[in-house]
Amino acid sequence: MALLKAQIDQGFDQINVPDEDGYLRVPYDFCKATKRISDCLVRAMIYSFSCVKGRPDARCAMSYSRIQDKLHYSRSTVNAAIHAATENGAFDQDKSNRFRASYKYLQTATDEESGEASASALPSFTVEFYLLHTAFVGKDNKFHYLPKSAALVLGLIKTHYENGGFVGSVRGIALTLGLSPTTVQKAINLLMDLSLIFRPKERRGVNRSRRSAYAVNEKLLRKAERNFKKQLKSKDRSSADDPEDVKIERERYYARLQQAERERVESFERTLNADSRYFALDRRRRQLEIEVAKAEVFMPIRLPELEEELRQVNVDRARQMAQIGISEEDLKPRFLCPKCEDTGYNKSDGRMCDCFPKRRRT
Numbered sequence: 001m002a003l004l005k006a007q008i009d010q011g012f013d014q015i016n017v018p019d020e021d022g023y024l025r026v027p028y029d030f031c032k033a034t035k036r037i038s039d040c041l042v043r044a045m046i047y048s049f050s051c052v053k054g055r056p057d058a059r060c061a062m063s064y065s066r067i068q069d070k071l072h073y074s075r076s077t078v079n080a081a082i083h084a085a086t087e088n089g090a091f092d093q094d095k096s097n098r099f100r101a102s103y104k105y106l107q108t109a110t111d112e113e114s115g116e117a118s119a120s121a122l123p124s125f126t127v128e129f130y131l132l133h134t135a136f137v138g139k140d141n142k143f144h145y146l147p148k149s150a151a152l153v154l155g156l157i158k159t160h161y162e163n164g165g166f167v168g169s170v171r172g173i174a175l176t177l178g179l180s181p182t183t184v185q186k187a188i189n190l191l192m193d194l195s196l197i198f199r200p201k202e203r204r205g206v207n208r209s210r211r212s213a214y215a216v217n218e219k220l221l222r223k224a225e226r227n228f229k230k231q232l233k234s235k236d237r238s239s240a241d242d243p244e245d246v247k248i249e250r251e252r253y254y255a256r257l258q259q260a261e262r263e264r265v266e267s268f269e270r271t272l273n274a275d276s277r278y279f280a281l282d283r284r285r286r287q288l289e290i291e292v293a294k295a296e297v298f299m300p301i302r303l304p305e306l307e308e309e310l311r312q313v314n315v316d317r318a319r320q321m322a323q324i325g326i327s328e329e330d331l332k333p334r335f336l337c338p339k340c341e342d343t344g345y346n347k348s349d350g351r352m353c354d355c356f357p358k359r360r361r362t
């Protein structure tokens with residue numbers, strides 16, 4: 001904790017106006033004062049947009065749907081968090097604009113640089129928005145969005161990343177973020193599984209109270225950030241108010257998802273087919289499937305023999321695949337959204353799926 005504290009104290013100069021592709025400043029006090037992560041993040045949102053150095057009248061005037069969108073939360077979660085925040089007097093809510101309320105964090109701290117009391121001087125760490133909006137691929141080859149707890153842990157690690165490392169204990173991180181050690185441990189395990197952080201073996205802590213050193217996969221994160229910014233830009237260019245454009249944008253989005261998934265499966269198939277034994281077995285398997293179907297109608301007497309050969313070919317093919325290191329599972333399509341299987345239309349009722357990322361401007 002001593003190390004964390006020392007590093008926290010240096011974090012003041014990173015103050016700017018958070019923008020679309022920017023980041024949240026999360027004051028440590030908010031983490032400790034809130035039971036739910038959603039309460040903490042919504043407060044951090046109001047704080048980040050209303051407490052800006054050199055701009056005393058800045059207010060957060062984002063609509064609920066904007067906040068929902070930026071934090072990936074439901075309306076009721078945002079609603080509850082804003083109510084909780086404005087209840088205790090630290091957050092001011094101005095409803096005089098009938099279209100949109102605005103919010104401001106009121107409490108102040110002393111700015112170490114200028115010695116002046118300022119609300120923008122609360123010790124905080126940063127969580128970049130792209131961390132909340134990027135699906136990373138895990139060891140299971142599936143896409144995972146970061147749970148908020150993992151985004152907080154990663155934000156903390158990135159903020160206090162010095163000389164290629166972060167040193168901290170699970171307990172220390174848990175105390176700092178107001179989370180349980182179990183939650184933090186889970187978050188760290190997930191971040192490691194997604195290859196976002198590494199723990200060099202020789203510096204691994206002996207138990208939860210011991211500190212471990214973590215390295216961040218900067219290359220992967222830079223790539224994720226670039227992709228996120230690119231997506232925002234392309235959304236910017238499309239005039240989102242034209243329903244026709246929205247439709248095209250939607251179709252493109254799902255086409256891209258499906259294309260990426262096809263390419264993934266195809267690359268596995270290419271690897272398999274490059275193996276001559278697999279190639280021969282797979283071809284024979286497909287022939288046999290046709291022959292079995294034909295025999296069922298025209299020559300039932302040959303069925304047992306053909307079925308036995310097909311069974312044997314399937315066994316050999318599976319064995320050969322295992323040798324190559326590709327499973328049958330790898331060849332099945334995987335979907336980001338199980339409801340519509342990335343087609344944009346729900347399998348159950350054919351309606352438009354709600355998994356299309358929401359528009360930026362509301």
Ligand SMILES: [Zn+2]
Pocket residue numbers: 337338339340341342343344345353354355356
């Ligand atoms: Zn969907």
